[in-house]
Amino acid sequence: MVGDKGSSPGFAQATRDFLNWFQALSGATLHNEIAIEDLRGQGRGRGIIARTDIEPGTVLFTIPRGAIICAATSTLKYKIPAVFNLENGDDNSEDEGDGSSSSQQDSWTLLILIMIYEHLQGDASRWKPYLDILPSSFDTPMFWSSTELSELQASALVGKIGRTEADQMIQTKILPIIRAHEDVFFGPHSQQLDDAQLLELAHRFGSTIMAYAFDLEKDDDEKDAEGQEEDDEWVEDKEGKTMLGMVPMADLLNADAEFNAHINHAEEALTATALRKIKAGEEILNYYGPLPNGELLRRYGYVTPKHSRYDVVELPWQLVENELRERVGSTMSPSDWERVKQLAQSDEEFEEGFVLERSSEDPDSTGQLHSDAAFSGLPDELGEQFKTFLKAVKKVNGNAELAVQALSDRDARKELYLQTVLATLHARERQYATSLEEDERLMNAAEVTERQRMAVWVRRGEKQLMREAQSWVRRELDELQNKASQRRQVGDDAPAAKRRRM
Numbered sequence: 001m002v003g004d005k006g007s008s009p010g011f012a013q014a015t016r017d018f019l020n021w022f023q024a025l026s027g028a029t030l031h032n033e034i035a036i037e038d039l040r041g042q043g044r045g046r047g048i049i050a051r052t053d054i055e056p057g058t059v060l061f062t063i064p065r066g067a068i069i070c071a072a073t074s075t076l077k078y079k080i081p082a083v084f085n086l087e088n089g090d091d092n093s094e095d096e097g098d099g100s101s102s103s104q105q106d107s108w109t110l111l112i113l114i115m116i117y118e119h120l121q122g123d124a125s126r127w128k129p130y131l132d133i134l135p136s137s138f139d140t141p142m143f144w145s146s147t148e149l150s151e152l153q154a155s156a157l158v159g160k161i162g163r164t165e166a167d168q169m170i171q172t173k174i175l176p177i178i179r180a181h182e183d184v185f186f187g188p189h190s191q192q193l194d195d196a197q198l199l200e201l202a203h204r205f206g207s208t209i210m211a212y213a214f215d216l217e218k219d220d221d222e223k224d225a226e227g228q229e230e231d232d233e234w235v236e237d238k239e240g241k242t243m244l245g246m247v248p249m250a251d252l253l254n255a256d257a258e259f260n261a262h263i264n265h266a267e268e269a270l271t272a273t274a275l276r277k278i279k280a281g282e283e284i285l286n287y288y289g290p291l292p293n294g295e296l297l298r299r300y301g302y303v304t305p306k307h308s309r310y311d312v313v314e315l316p317w318q319l320v321e322n323e324l325r326e327r328v329g330s331t332m333s334p335s336d337w338e339r340v341k342q343l344a345q346s347d348e349e350f351e352e353g354f355v356l357e358r359s360s361e362d363p364d365s366t367g368q369l370h371s372d373a374a375f376s377g378l379p380d381e382l383g384e385q386f387k388t389f390l391k392a393v394k395k396v397n398g399n400a401e402l403a404v405q406a407l408s409d410r411d412a413r414k415e416l417y418l419q420t421v422l423a424t425l426h427a428r429e430r431q432y433a434t435s436l437e438e439d440e441r442l443m444n445a446a447e448v449t450e451r452q453r454m455a456v457w458v459r460r461g462e463k464q465l466m467r468e469a470q471s472w473v474r475r476e477l478d479e480l481q482n483k484a485s486q487r488r489q490v491g492d493d494a495p496a497a498k499r500r501r502m
């Protein structure tokens, strides 16, 4: 859900002004039978709805590239060319150490600077009606209080919010540029802002870019390394290499794991087309990718039931190690165990944690999914690291019986592995303050706020996945036991058969 400070009439007027502005753009098109609607009642801000049935392949709207806010279109680059790397024409501009050189900027920080500049231009910005419909507050965890964050419990999402890193990026890359060019950012009519206000503005536009901006450099027929066609996605470009831009109208589309529209990138314009028949009254939906709900919440500030199929749980190796030690190293001294750890960690493949996820098909070319996702196995790398650890145990203590046996007998190792993982999954589940069952109850409780409900949804999804993983491990253990008892039966029968033959 996106916040907008305006009251309802302001909201509707801003939508109308934006529509008029958009339709007057040279090269822009908008299908007559689609409408921007106020979906705040459903917690989805604005969205685009079909007013009549729309046939597959129909062009919904076209955005000329010149209407996108990006480094190529904003006049800011002519005012502070050094920051945009235009003076030397290459990447070797001098680093002034104050954030003013291009080498310190990336596509994120440049777009934040552009958005702050255009915002401070007020009526003078050619994107004013578009800027007026962008959100001024967000439901992403970056803006949650510590009490709200505590509702995420043991979710790995907590460690990924990155408020401190964002603050630091703004302090080192955004504020020094604005302070060094106050005449550019604060025109004769605009109000001066202090550092705290600028910090808030930079956070606001950083979050806007996270939830709205487009990667502009992909072509329709671009292929990834495997030769597969890549989707044009709303991206988080952490390395800052691709040009990001704010694309009016395209970013009014909400999204889900099943969707019905696609944005094509062509030379002169971006075009939204219907992927299948869209019925009158249906919302036109884009796709942000196969994201778990935790990631959807972190980047976009919402969760959906359809994204649950992509949920993940992070299993820290330390938890696996604790369980393994109990089983194979309980008689080892702390210093011997330390040697085991050092040996295992010296392996260059060593991982601090492993991600559990379900197997899921990709949406088809019309944006639809046809089967449920299911947990179907542990990561291979986890099994390999488990074996590496067993080898290290054997090296340090050749008498560690269980480890030695597990290394020479495949089934014994599999059983030890599965038992250890099962115990780890229980331990991981205990790190969350409430049970899955309590969360199920909370989902329907009246007193729960929207942010709390989203946090419960994320942690509940992770617990559900852990339960599925536990059932899978139990089934594997049962199979192993059945196999062993069948072998015992064959073994018991064998001498009898032999006797008969004799």
Ligand SMILES: C[S@@+](CC[C@H](N)C(=O)[O-])C[C@H]1O[C@@H](n2cnc3c(N)ncnc32)[C@H](O)[C@@H]1O
Pocket (backbone or CB within 6 Å): 001, 002, 043, 044, 045, 046, 047, 133, 134, 135, 211, 212, 250, 251, 252, 253, 254, 255, 256, 299, 300, 301, 302, 303, 304
């Ligand atoms: C690119 S914008 C889409 C337009 C947006 N609704 C608006 O009013 O500006 C992305 C934001 O829309 C909202 N959104 C998108 N899809 C949603 C969904 N399926 N359910 C709820 N909110 C959604 C989220 O707040 C997200 O950060």
